[in-house]
Amino acid sequence: MKLVEIDNLTVSYEGVSALHNVTFSVEEKDFLGIIGPNGAGKTTLFSCMLGLITNYQGTIKFFGKDIRKSVQHLKKIGYVPQKPVFEKNFPATVEEIVGMSLDTDDTDKVSKSLQKVWLHELGKRRIGDLSGGQQQRVFIAKALVNDPQILILDEPVTGIDSQSMDFFYHILTDLNKKEGITIIWSSHDLDAVARLATKVACLNRTLAFHGVSEEFFHNADLLKMYSESSMQLHMHKHED
Numbered sequence: 001m002k003l004v005e006i007d008n009l010t011v012s013y014e015g016v017s018a019l020h021n022v023t024f025s026v027e028e029k030d031f032l033g034i035i036g037p038n039g040a041g042k043t044t045l046f047s048c049m050l051g052l053i054t055n056y057q058g059t060i061k062f063f064g065k066d067i068r069k070s071v072q073h074l075k076k077i078g079y080v081p082q083k084p085v086f087e088k089n090f091p092a093t094v095e096e097i098v099g100m101s102l103d104t105d106d107t108d109k110v111s112k113s114l115q116k117v118w119l120h121e122l123g124k125r126r127i128g129d130l131s132g133g134q135q136q137r138v139f140i141a142k143a144l145v146n147d148p149q150i151l152i153l154d155e156p157v158t159g160i161d162s163q164s165m166d167f168f169y170h171i172l173t174d175l176n177k178k179e180g181i182t183i184i185w186s187s188h189d190l191d192a193v194a195r196l197a198t199k200v201a202c203l204n205r206t207l208a209f210h211g212v213s214e215e216f217f218h219n220a221d222l223l224k225m226y227s228e229s230s231m232q233l234h235m236h237k238h239e240d
């Protein structure tokens with residue numbers, strides 16, 4: 001079943017094109033990795049999907065409905081933005097941050113969400129006292145608190161150490177495989193995309209490829225194009 005259908009999406013900022021005729025769809029339980037160099041339009045794409053940009057051409061459908069005609073889909077989407085940085089003295093606790101996305105005070109939902117990211121013991125701590133990797137997991141918990149069907153993550157591990165990154169990816173895999181959450185994730189880490197994603201989309205203003213992950217990782221031309229771009233990716237693990 002198609003959960004998301006993007007058809008001929010075109011976006012310009014003051015006459016400068018950021019996305020041009022982008023068409024692809026996302027099936028239920030896909031784990032889609034979107035790769036592309038800086039400025040490729042990944043955040044712009046997500047902003048359109050989340051209804052933050054509305055002056056685009058083309059159509060975006062979630063669950064078969066044009067998002068211009070209904071905002072119902074937003075309740076089924078969890079969004080994790082690029083890494084926000086918290087000051088040490090930021091006054092909110094982990095539980096308060098996660099609960100911000102709820103309409104009512106529901107401690108049960110907050111603690112279930114924190115369990116999914118292995119932070120249930122840190123609920124009372126101040127967000128600013130947590131490491132970068134832990135903070136990012138708090139934002140996944142926040143995105144999960146309303147039981148979304150789709151999780152959208154925008155380069156979620158920028159600036160996080162490699163151990164935290166592995167744990168973070170482990171959590172995403174569990175959410176996809178065990179909880180059946182469809183994941184749409186933009187990343188510069190081609191190694192991680194190779195390990196995690198079931199589908200790949202290559203974006204650089206236009207869509208160069210969309211298909212199953214194996215197809216992308218066996219396409220020498222595409223790999224060359226996306227590994228030699230400004231992404232500076234490490235491909236040594238995929239040369240066999």
Ligand SMILES: Nc1ncnc2c1ncn2[C@@H]1O[C@H](COP(=O)(O)OP(=O)(O)OP(=O)(O)O)[C@@H](O)[C@H]1O
Nearest residue numbers: 013014017018036037038039040041042043044045
């Ligand atoms: N608000 C804006 N006003 C003008 N131009 C913008 C705006 N937002 C993005 N752009 C431009 O649109 C293009 C796409 O940017 P976007 O942030 O969507 O790319 P990205 O793939 O998410 O990049 P990155 O990997 O660096 O986060 C870039 O050229 C960027 O400079």
